[in-house]
Amino acid sequence: MKIQTLLAATLLLVAACNRDKQEVGTEGMNAAANQADAAANPTIDNPNVVSEDEAPNPDAPVMTFAETEFDFGDIQPDSKVRHTFTFTNTGKTPLLIEDATASCGCTTPSWTKEPVAPGAKGTIEVQFDSHGKQGLQSKQVNVRANTQPSITTVTIKGSILSNEGPQRPS
Structure with a gap:
């Protein structure tokens, strides 16, 4: 019961804080979440690690x-x-x-x-x-x-x- 009350109070506080802000929709919320995640989990640039959208390093050892x-x-x-x-x-x-x-x-x-x-x-x-x-x-x-x-x-x-x-x- 205490958890439900705390959750409801938190939701009301968030809703009140966001009342004056322009609505951004799902895309804006996803972008904000992705930015927050990137800031919390920075990546280290390793030239030998290839992601899906990145070309392999042509100079890598084989x-x-x-x-x-x-x-x-x-x-x-x-x-x-x-x-x-x-x-x-x-x-x-x-x-x-x-x-x-x-x-x-x-x-x-x-x-x-x-x-x-x-x-x-x-x-x-x-x-x-x-x-x-x-x-x-x-x-x-x-x-x-x-x-x-x-x-x-x-x-x-x-x-x-x-x-x-x-x-x-x-």
């Missing part, structure tokens, strides 16, 4: 991989395997990898930390620990960089052997 998926085939139980993904910066500005995260704690990525100049190569090494795993496995690594789009995914997969042999589906 991460071009020789391969985006690697199949280890059969993997021995309780072993660690590694694969190195190689990429080239085919863009016009230096490429900087901010982060690389794996889809599972059993997968550990490491990457080129220094900026990769246009035309130069970089690497992402992915280590997979098969301890406690069995059967077919597929793991992704999401690489976040100053590219468009900002996330690129590479995948590793393989089949963990059992003590009796391969666990391939029939």
